[in-house]
Each structure stands twice: as structure tokens, then as C-alpha cells.
Amino acid sequence: MDAAILANIRVIEFAGGIAGPAAGLQLSEAGAEVIRIETPGMADYPGSVLFSVLNRGKRRVALDPDTADGRVALVGLIAGADVLLHDLTPAQAAECGLDDARLAATYPSLVVSAIGGWPRRHRLADAPARETLVLARLGLLDEQPGHRPGPVFVRMPFAGWLAAWLCAIGVMARLVARRRDGRGGIAHTSLAQAALAPMSMHWSRAQTPTPVFAKGLSKSTPIPLHRCADGEWVHVHYSPDKAPWMAQALAAMGPDAVAAENAKYPPSHVAPNFGANKAIMATRPARDWVEHFWQNDVAAQVAAPFGAIYASEQARANGYVVEVDDRVRGRVRQPGPAYLSDPPPRVRGALAAPERAPPHLPPRPEPKAVAPKASGAPLAPLAGMKVLDLGAYLAGPFATMLLADLGAEVIKVEPPAGDAMRRLERIFAGTQRGKLGVALKLGEPGARAALEALVGWADVVHHNIRLPAARKLGIDYAALQVLNPGLVYCHISSYGPKGEQKDWPGFDQLMQAACGWEAECGGQGNPPMWLRFGVGDYLAALSSVFAVLLAHYRRQETGQGQAVCASLLGATLLTVAESVMLPDGATTPVAQLDQAQTGLSSCHRIYRCRDAWLAVAALGARETESFARLAGSTRLACEAWFAGQPRAAALAALRAAGVAAEPVLEAQGEAFHDDQDHAAAGLHARYRHAVYGDLEQVGAYWDFGDLPLRLDRAPPALGEHSREVWERLGLGPEQIAALEAQGLTVLTNAPGTHS
Structure with missing residues (x-):
């Protein structure tokens, strides 16, 4: 059996919650040796189901960095690592001696990825990294419709899961750049940046918007979740x-x-x-x-109970559900890897017992650059990678947009009539920046030469077209590999590449229904509710980018291409890790959202003050005790305490007591683009668009420090770059004219064409 893709990489994981451990899990199951540091102060409960899933297959080391021996042991572990993954705020990192400058000076080849609540250049960078508080401050609790007016508590911790993938992608992009440059560096992300990823389809502002762009997609749009005769609900797309x-x-x-x-x-x-x-x-x-x-x-799915997806034959056929021998619970079903590569990711065993003595690790050899040192301006992490985007809708195009952000050159191909998503202009624009836009009618004999030129140019082909249609169009892997044997080919499906449903249509909404999130987001006793942020699409997009970078990293060693794949089902099912299926078929319980959709407990919820809403996330024992002393020990007492005073007074009292809390901001779609704290942290992007004039969108999803991102090209208008691309690829004037005459390409953005 071939060695796993990351077999020679060692990762030190120093993080709690979801994002850090889930990122470590992805690196581990891709082959890296992950050594997890567990300190006395960590709030994670090692006996919880979620902990057992996120930390399976890792080496667990008990270590107290507040002691002299613990600090020495930590330094020794980092000296023997390729990657340090942590969730410390900048102030905490400096206190531990793990600030970016010190690490760069001491370990120049080390890749460091920190997942904070906010980017390091944000005013809130040192605030507690708690998802509910980040969503509250961003205004996202007000973006989700509920069963009552006003903001609601979002039950699915989607930002943590998205941040995990952003972290894993950032690490891979840095490892790719390290091979080029011979040095490591940072690849930071945050819960805020992850939470903003789905808002790329909603929060944008144009100087000269069309009526469709200006309208956007209202949160009051009715969702086709229908109650049936037996009381169960079905989501129809x-x-x-x-x-x-x-x-x-x-x-x-x-x-x-x-x-x-x-x-x-x-x-x-x-x-x-x-x-x-x-x-x-x-x-x-x-x-x-x-x-x-x-x-x-x-396309339709029943809004199933949480955890019922473990019984799905489709999920099991694709390895999205695996059986693990849990030391406490027996042989249980857990989420498996969400993507497929060659060699494939693999589960490396159940949760292990912690080691009381840290292992002795030999120092890692300094990597050597495979290319001459670049002169002049530093290069983006993926500079030089060439990507052909044949996808449509959301998951495929967002994935390739991220590759463009990371520095890849991306050519987007769409039919002369336009991508099907162009009718929802703001959503379309939110997945397309950084690309050269080409119109080409695939599947037509006259377009064959142009397609062959595109494929010959590309390092990566990426799409989310159903495979039967892809084969008819001649863009399946078997067809394109003949044209370019070194190609990395990535496909995103709905239900996975195997099983009865492998070619079925599917959408984010249906995966939320099948995986139980619609039932949980509705609240106890309420109808199910779709989480408007389209998380399944974004999770699938991110998992596909991780798979692409693994394949690219492998190709740098072997020179060989491969096909990789991801899916909406696999990526969404991973988020069900809060529960596992026991040997008797029962599923372990999860914390449930209350009927009022305000929270999970008295100390983790949103409260209505006299004038506005406030979010509290007192998650540690000390904070919980302080909160109870201040506001009361019962929900009714707490509600009365908050209702009796203005939000500012309640917030000041909570912070004085050491309780983490933030205001629940509302109507932030416009305000986001004017916020100077967000601007300073790189959360804004602005460029000139062919139709909209100055276009403002969500900005950077990573911070690579010395390496730039590419956020300087607006989403393309239809056919905006067709002539430029055809000429660059060597098509002559007669060939280009023939493509246009046959209706196979669009060379300019015709009047009235959507952006």
C-alpha cells in the first residue's frame, strides 16, 4: 500500500472546541502524525461523544505549559513538528511564548495555523473564541429566520466546522508554498472569517446594482418544508x-x-x-x-431525526459512516472521511488514552526550496497553479474561488446562456471573484478544440456537474486524463461517487434535512427549519479544496495526477459528530435548542434586554458560577434579570463578572461594509466590476502574513475574458470567429446580460 499523502508531516495540535481538533482530524486521516496537547485548563470534556470523534487516531499528551517542565516539553514537541495548530488569541500566544514573531525566528520552517474568534488584526482579536458570540457580533443571528420575530440562536455550529476546513486548507497551502520557498510561516483563520463565508452570497454592495442584484435573497422567502399526513416533514428543492x-x-x-x-x-x-x-x-x-x-x-428528503443518517446505506457505501471500536460505548457508527483521494484518507483508530510523558521527537530537517528563491514581491501560496472551473451553482464555483484567492489562476467556463446561478446575481457574484470568465458550449463538436486547449493548459479541473451529464459533455475524468495525464480532477457530487444515489440531484437543504440539522434548528416542539447559510454547499466546497491540495502536494512528489472527489452528503454528515450510533441502533443524545429558539442552557443563549438582544456563552465552570451569582440560577430568573435593564448595563455587568457576552447586532448587511474594525482585519474586498461599478464583498478567509492573497479581480461578466483566453491558448482568429458564429462562445458582455 502506498504511503498516505501526509505520511511525513508531524502536527502539534494545541486547541479545544470544534475547529482546531476537526482540522487536526483532517490532517491526521490524510496521513500526518498528530500529537494533541491537553492541558489542565482545557474545558473540553474527554468523555463526550464529540471529543471521541474529533480526537480519534491522534496521540494525546497531557502537559501543563504553566510549569517549567511543561514549557520545556512543549518547546521540544514544537521543535520536532512541521505544523503547529492552536486556538490561542494573540495575547495568549505571546504569554505562552508562541507568538508569530518568536515562532518564525526560532522555527523558520514551521507552519503555524491559529484559529481565533476574530482575525489577529481585528479589534476583537483577543475576545473569547466562542461561536455564538462571534455570530452575535457579526449580526448573523439576525440573518437566520425563526419561528418568531427577531434574532434566533443558531443551533448548528457551522462556523466551527467551516473554520476547521479553512485551517486545514491554509496548512496545505503553506506546505505547498514551503516546498517552493523553503520556509514556513503563518496560515491563520478565525470563526468570524468562517462565519462570513456563507454571507458571501448575501452581503455585498454595488455602486450601480441591477434591480436583481439590489433585491438579493430575502430571509423571508418561504422554504419548501412541508408537513405530510403522518406528521413528518419533507424538504423539496x-x-x-x-x-x-x-x-x-x-x-x-x-x-x-x-x-x-x-x-x-x-x-x-x-x-x-x-x-x-x-x-x-x-x-x-x-x-x-x-x-x-x-x-x-x-430532489427531496425527509427532515430526519439527528443521527438517523448513520443507518443510510448510501452514506455507508461511500465511507461517510464508519464503525469504530469505542472503549466506552462499544462498536459505534461515526462520521468517516468526507472526501476521497489516492491514497485515500483513513480512520486511524478510536480515541486513545492520554500519555502522561511527552514523547521525545527528533528535530525536523529544514526543507529545501524546490525552486530558485523568488526575487521581488512575495508570491501567493498557490501562485502558478492553473485551474479550470467547469462547475455551476454554488459548491463548485466557491471552491475554485478559494483557489483563486490563494493565488491560483482560474478560468471559469459557462454556457453562452450563462451559469444557471446568474439569475440570483448576488449569490453568483459571491462565488466568482478572481476568475477569468469564458463562455463555451461544451459537448458540441465545434467546441472540442477550445476544450482541449483549456484542459491542456490546466493543472486542476474542478466541477460539480452530475457525472452522467459530464460524460455526455466529454468532461469526465477518463476523457480528460487522455488529454492531460498529470491532471488533478475534482468532482463534487450530492451523495457521493458510489451507491444507488451516486448520480442523484441534491442540494444543501436536503443534506441538512437528511442529517438532522433541520429538526434541531427548529427547536423543541417546533417544525424543522432550514439554516439559511447554505452550509452543506460551503462544507463540500472546502472539503474539495482540501482534497485538491492533497492531490497537488502528492503530484509534486510523484508527477502523477489523480481524481479526487467530495460531496454534500459527506461534508455535512461530518458535522453530526455530536452523536454516534450505538451497537443497538440507538443514537446518543445531543443538546437541544429550546422552543423559543433562544439557546441550549441558561448560560448559553440569547436574552432580550429592555432595548435589545444580548448573547451569553458562559462555557467554563468558573464563568457559569459567576453568571448564576449575577443573573440567577434558573432560566426564568435570568430572563427577568436581563429584561429589567438596558443591554449596555447588562453587558457591562457580565464583563465585570468575567462572563463572556456580546451584543446581538441586527440589520448588519450594510453596516458590515462600513465597519472599520472589519476593514482593518481584511474582511472587506473591493474591485471594479464590468456591470456593477465598485463592488464590495466579503474579503479574506486567511491571513498568511508574508504571503499575499489575490483579492483583486471582480467576478467576471458573461464572456468577459473569452477573447483574451482563446488568444492566450493559441486559437487563431478564424477559430475564434467560428466559435462565435456557431453560438459556442460569447466574446463580449452583451447589453442586458447578467453579471
Whole structure:
């Protein structure tokens, strides 16, 4: 068996919560040796289910850095490492002697990735890294619709999971750059940057917006989650009107009754007969509807209980569910790796007992640059990588946008009629910056020469088109490998590359439903609720980028390309790690959101003060005790304490007592772009767009210190760079003219064309 891709990499993990350990898990299962440091002050409960999943297969070392022996041991571990992964704030890192400047001077080849609550240049950089507080301060608790007016507590810790992937990607990008430059450096990210990733489709501002761009996508848009005759709920994506049962029922209702049902709800951009669909869905059991929809190529899923996904044959067929011998719980089902590469990632065993004595590690040899030292300005981490983006919608294009941010040159190919997502202009623009835009009608004989030129140019081909369609278009791996044997080819599917559902349509909403997050986000006793942030798409995108960088790293050693893949199901299922399935088929319980959608406990929730909302996240024993002394020990007492005073007074009292809290900001879509703290931290990006004029969007997702990111090219208008690209790839004037004459390309952005 070939050695794992990261077999020669050693990682020191010094982090708690979700993001750091989950990033360490990805590096471990890609082959790295991960040594996890556990200190007496860490708040993580080692007996929890989540802890047992995130830290499986790692070496656990008990160490107290507050003692002289502990500090010596920590220095020895770092000296023997390639990567240090931690979640210390800048002030905490300096106190421990792990600040960036000191590490760079002492260990010049070390890659350091810190996951804070906020970027290191933000005014809140030293605030506690607690997701609820970050979301509150950013205004994202107000972006999620709820079963009542006002901001709601977001049950899914999506920022932590996204930050884990951003960290793992940052580490890989730095390792790639280290081979080029012969030195390490930082690759920091934060919960705030991760939380802002999904807002790239909502929070943007244009100097001259079109009406569609200006409108955006309202959080009041009705979500097609329908209650069925048996009380279960089904999430349907796009209109189900052509499915025979639905078509027959709509005809039987008649146009007047259909119109009356539709009038009960706001218009839906995905289902023109939303109200009538809802009434008709209530006439049959949920499972009957889902099976009927599947038979008729309508994407749908039952909003399942949390953890039920472990019984999915589709998930097990793709290794997204694995069996692990847990020392406490027996042989349990847990989330498996979310992507596939060659060699594949593998689970490296259950949670091990901690070692009381730190291992002795020999110092790592200094890496040598494989290229001559660059003169002049430093290069972005992935400078020189060439990526062909054949994807559409969200997951595929966002992945390639991140590669562009990291310095890769990306050419986006879309049909002459435009990417299907262009009709939602703000969402489209949020996944396309940094790319050269080319229009080409794939699958046509006349377009073959242009496609071959693109593939011959590329190092990476990335897309999320269903594979049967990809084969018809001639862009499957088998077809493209012939043209470019060294290609790294990445595909994002909905349900994974194996199993009965491998070619089925699927969307983020359906993965949230299948994995139980819609049930949990709704709150106890309430209907399920979709998390509006589209997390499944973003998780799949990030996992695919990690897979691409692993394959690229491998190719630097072997010269050989490979096909890698990721999926919406695999990436979303990983977030179910709060629960596992026991040998008897039962699933372990998880903390549930209350019916009012305000929180999980009296000390971790949002409270309504006299004038506004406030978020509290007192997660440690000392904070919990301080909070109880201040506000009360019961929920009713706490609610009364907060309701009796203005937010500013409550916040001041909490902070004086050492309790972590933040205001729940509201209506931040515009305010985000004017916030100077966000600007100073690199959270803004601005460029000139062909249609919108000055375009402002969410900015950097990483901080690489001495290496720049590429955030200087606006999303392309349709066909904006076609002529430039065709000429660069060697197509002659007659070939280009023929492509245009046959309607196979667009050479300029025609009037009225969406951005």
C-alpha cells in the first residue's frame, strides 16, 4: 500500500472546541502524525461523544505549559513538528511564548495555523473564541429566520466546522508554498472569517446594482418544508409540480383553489405553487412522497431525526459512516472521511488514552526550496497553479474561488446562456471573484478544440456537474486524463461517487434535512427549519479544496495526477459528530435548542434586554458560577434579570463578572461594509466590476502574513475574458470567429446580460 499523502508531516495540535481538533482530524486521516496537547485548563470534556470523534487516531499528551517542565516539553514537541495548530488569541500566544514573531525566528520552517474568534488584526482579536458570540457580533443571528420575530440562536455550529476546513486548507497551502520557498510561516483563520463565508452570497454592495442584484435573497422567502399526513416533514428543492401525483392533484384542485392556497404565502423563487404544494403534501405520508419524487427526478428528503443518517446505506457505501471500536460505548457508527483521494484518507483508530510523558521527537530537517528563491514581491501560496472551473451553482464555483484567492489562476467556463446561478446575481457574484470568465458550449463538436486547449493548459479541473451529464459533455475524468495525464480532477457530487444515489440531484437543504440539522434548528416542539447559510454547499466546497491540495502536494512528489472527489452528503454528515450510533441502533443524545429558539442552557443563549438582544456563552465552570451569582440560577430568573435593564448595563455587568457576552447586532448587511474594525482585519474586498461599478464583498478567509492573497479581480461578466483566453491558448482568429458564429462562445458582455 502506498504511503498516505501526509505520511511525513508531524502536527502539534494545541486547541479545544470544534475547529482546531476537526482540522487536526483532517490532517491526521490524510496521513500526518498528530500529537494533541491537553492541558489542565482545557474545558473540553474527554468523555463526550464529540471529543471521541474529533480526537480519534491522534496521540494525546497531557502537559501543563504553566510549569517549567511543561514549557520545556512543549518547546521540544514544537521543535520536532512541521505544523503547529492552536486556538490561542494573540495575547495568549505571546504569554505562552508562541507568538508569530518568536515562532518564525526560532522555527523558520514551521507552519503555524491559529484559529481565533476574530482575525489577529481585528479589534476583537483577543475576545473569547466562542461561536455564538462571534455570530452575535457579526449580526448573523439576525440573518437566520425563526419561528418568531427577531434574532434566533443558531443551533448548528457551522462556523466551527467551516473554520476547521479553512485551517486545514491554509496548512496545505503553506506546505505547498514551503516546498517552493523553503520556509514556513503563518496560515491563520478565525470563526468570524468562517462565519462570513456563507454571507458571501448575501452581503455585498454595488455602486450601480441591477434591480436583481439590489433585491438579493430575502430571509423571508418561504422554504419548501412541508408537513405530510403522518406528521413528518419533507424538504423539496425546486418545483415538484411535474411529479405525477402533484400534477394530478394540482389539476384536481383547479386554478382558483391553487391560487387561493398560493396567496397564503409570500412568493417563492423555487416553487411557483408553494401554497398549493403544501396543501397537497399534507394528504400523503412523507416516505411515500419522497419515494415518488425520487422516481421522478425531484430532489427531496425527509427532515430526519439527528443521527438517523448513520443507518443510510448510501452514506455507508461511500465511507461517510464508519464503525469504530469505542472503549466506552462499544462498536459505534461515526462520521468517516468526507472526501476521497489516492491514497485515500483513513480512520486511524478510536480515541486513545492520554500519555502522561511527552514523547521525545527528533528535530525536523529544514526543507529545501524546490525552486530558485523568488526575487521581488512575495508570491501567493498557490501562485502558478492553473485551474479550470467547469462547475455551476454554488459548491463548485466557491471552491475554485478559494483557489483563486490563494493565488491560483482560474478560468471559469459557462454556457453562452450563462451559469444557471446568474439569475440570483448576488449569490453568483459571491462565488466568482478572481476568475477569468469564458463562455463555451461544451459537448458540441465545434467546441472540442477550445476544450482541449483549456484542459491542456490546466493543472486542476474542478466541477460539480452530475457525472452522467459530464460524460455526455466529454468532461469526465477518463476523457480528460487522455488529454492531460498529470491532471488533478475534482468532482463534487450530492451523495457521493458510489451507491444507488451516486448520480442523484441534491442540494444543501436536503443534506441538512437528511442529517438532522433541520429538526434541531427548529427547536423543541417546533417544525424543522432550514439554516439559511447554505452550509452543506460551503462544507463540500472546502472539503474539495482540501482534497485538491492533497492531490497537488502528492503530484509534486510523484508527477502523477489523480481524481479526487467530495460531496454534500459527506461534508455535512461530518458535522453530526455530536452523536454516534450505538451497537443497538440507538443514537446518543445531543443538546437541544429550546422552543423559543433562544439557546441550549441558561448560560448559553440569547436574552432580550429592555432595548435589545444580548448573547451569553458562559462555557467554563468558573464563568457559569459567576453568571448564576449575577443573573440567577434558573432560566426564568435570568430572563427577568436581563429584561429589567438596558443591554449596555447588562453587558457591562457580565464583563465585570468575567462572563463572556456580546451584543446581538441586527440589520448588519450594510453596516458590515462600513465597519472599520472589519476593514482593518481584511474582511472587506473591493474591485471594479464590468456591470456593477465598485463592488464590495466579503474579503479574506486567511491571513498568511508574508504571503499575499489575490483579492483583486471582480467576478467576471458573461464572456468577459473569452477573447483574451482563446488568444492566450493559441486559437487563431478564424477559430475564434467560428466559435462565435456557431453560438459556442460569447466574446463580449452583451447589453442586458447578467453579471
